[in-house]
Amino acid sequence: MQTAMKSKHLVSAKKSLGQNFCIDERIPEEVVRRLSAGPQDQIWEIGPGMGALTERLQQTGADLQLFEIDQRMQPILTQKFPEAQIAWGDFLEIDQDQLPQVNKPLLVCGNLPYYCGTPIIRRFLEKGPKPERMVFLLQEEVALKAAAGENQPDYGFLSVLVAFFAKAWVGSTFPPSSFEPRPKINSTILVIEPVELTQAEKSTRLQALKMISVIFSQRRKMALSLLKKRFSDVDWAQRFEMLGIDAKARPENISPQTLLKLFSL
Numbered sequence: 001m002q003t004a005m006k007s008k009h010l011v012s013a014k015k016s017l018g019q020n021f022c023i024d025e026r027i028p029e030e031v032v033r034r035l036s037a038g039p040q041d042q043i044w045e046i047g048p049g050m051g052a053l054t055e056r057l058q059q060t061g062a063d064l065q066l067f068e069i070d071q072r073m074q075p076i077l078t079q080k081f082p083e084a085q086i087a088w089g090d091f092l093e094i095d096q097d098q099l100p101q102v103n104k105p106l107l108v109c110g111n112l113p114y115y116c117g118t119p120i121i122r123r124f125l126e127k128g129p130k131p132e133r134m135v136f137l138l139q140e141e142v143a144l145k146a147a148a149g150e151n152q153p154d155y156g157f158l159s160v161l162v163a164f165f166a167k168a169w170v171g172s173t174f175p176p177s178s179f180e181p182r183p184k185i186n187s188t189i190l191v192i193e194p195v196e197l198t199q200a201e202k203s204t205r206l207q208a209l210k211m212i213s214v215i216f217s218q219r220r221k222m223a224l225s226l227l228k229k230r231f232s233d234v235d236w237a238q239r240f241e242m243l244g245i246d247a248k249a250r251p252e253n254i255s256p257q258t259l260l261k262l263f264s265l
């Protein structure tokens with residue numbers, strides 16, 4: 001059963017900033033439960049808006065760092081969360097060396113604007129800092145893609161990228177009526193737990209992803225013929241044979257682990 005939060009029209013929603021404010025109590029409850037944060041942790045929330053999730057995050061006793069692009073939220077956030085640190089501006093524009101220091105286990109969350117969910121996830125996975133866990137609310141399609149395995153309908157480049165750096169799974173799905181204004185589509189919770197990797201392992205994965213993005217741009221074609229055409233200096237047929245990949249396999253049939261081997265031999 002959906003419990004409606006009191007909807008507060010303190011600030012009118014800006015579509016250009018992906019503002020669909022949460023009005024469903026179940027969302028902050030699930031985000032906090034899945035984060036499993038306590039006073040020993042530091043939470044970064046991307047896009048707190050008027051603080052619908054932040055109120056629940058504050059109750060965990062964790063240190064709060066908020067990142068919000070919309071300065072109109074300043075009076076609300078500073079009054080409601082006097083102890084939180086707030087960085088104003090576009091999270092994706094903050095230089096890596098200007099990000100706040102991480103001095104406690106890092107947990108990251110947010111009801112992310114639809115237009116920048118994927119770049120935010122990529123930033124944490126590819127550049128860091130490495131959180132213990134991330135819990136995001138995203139458009140359903142993106143959450144399903146991020147958590148999909150090979151041979152599943154949603155499996156694609158984003159699934160491989162996430163699997164190279166983390167374990168990921170989806171939580172509950174919420175209808176448009178959980179937000180104000182109502183978006184056109186459902187939203188789904190995505191949990192991502194980055195794995196420990198050496199610098200060398202990260203570089204190998206980033207390098208492999210460049211080629212993987214090429215083959216996934218035509219995911220229904222045969223991977224072997226795509227590779228032969230695009231990267232002709234490698235004996236791809238021999239690599240396929242060595243790794244036991246069917247010569248007729250399409251990119252969508254090859255697991256992240258096998259793709260990693262294929263591009264790092």
Ligand code: SAM
Pocket residue numbers: 017018019020021022023046047048049050051052053067068069070089090091092110111112113116
């Ligand atoms: N957390 C609030 C809630 O659940 O009601 C607001 C969620 S709303 C979907 C997305 C929030 O992200 C908005 O407050 C918006 O201003 C903010 N935002 C959009 N783009 C951003 C960016 N690039 N960096 C930081 N915040 C951003």
